[in-house]
Amino acid sequence: MDAQTTFIIGIALVTLLVVAAVLSVALNRGPSAGPVTGSFDRRAAKAERAARKAAARARAAASTDETGSATVVLAETPEDTEPIPDPLMERETISAEEYGVNRRMFFNRAILGFFGASLGFFGLASLAFLWPKLKGGFGTPVSAGNIDDLRAEVIQSDGTIKPKPIPAAQAWIVPFRGDVSKSILADVADTVIVGAGAEPGIMAIWHRCPHLGCRVPECLPSQGFECPCHGSKYNFHGEYIEGPAPRNMDRFRVTIDAENNLIIDTGTIIETSRAPVKSVAYPQGPSCL
DSSP, rough: OHHHHHHHHHHHHHHHHHHHHHHHHHHHHSOOOOOOOOOHHHHHHHHHHHHHHHHHHHHHHOOOOOOBBBBOOOOOOOHHHHOOOTTSSSSOOHHHHHHOOHHHHHHHHHHHEEEHHHHHHHHHHHHHHHHHOOSTTTTEEEEEHHHHHHHHBBBBBBBOOOOEEGGGTEEEEEEEOOOOOGGGTTTTTTSOOSSSOOOEEEEEEBBBOOOOOOOEEEETTTEEETTTTTTTEEETTEEEESSSSSSSSEEEEEEEESSSSSEEEEEEEEOOOSSSSSOOOSSOOOOOO
């Protein structure tokens, strides 16, 4: 499973979890009790209690004779003895810690936490997708094998060239015959491993056509590379011959490790302009196109 498929599956799972959370909150809330009508006027309740007390005192004063001696006092009604307590006035204020977390607060915090975690996961996945940590394959140094073995494999007994493909590097291994200082590669460092004495050099050419990116196969009869998409042609050094391609075939920087293996740095792609003077003849036989 590649990174793109994993990313799409992750987005789908996050979407399903969001929908489930919203449905859960909607179902657990239950039917609405409707709007609350009316209101409680604290000032009116306080004024009513004061009026009741004043009326009780007036009745007590009316029952006293002119001599100041108290006579029979009218019996107080239950309403005059004790005012009705007001729960709202006598309620006790408690802190949020004492009250705790109610159901609505719990669901709100759970949804916010879920969305925060989803955004964090999406951000990390995006960073991993945009900046992958390459551990091998194209874009990293690729070992093509022992350079002596490669030289013997690409140069046939009759002197013809048979390029060796390196799929992991998307490259063709070809020999370089001639003087590098007199070729288009004279000003490009580390593109050719120069052979000792009469041994030809070795270089790695990207098999992608610089025109529109088609894979360019080798053509053994003509001893060159010929693009089947739009007809661009190159010799075995990757130098432009004809067609719509804007430049030579691109090549990679190459080095040799301690074990004499050819290392292709596929993270370093080198472009060169069309060579005015070709370093190897083309074609040397019939074309493959």
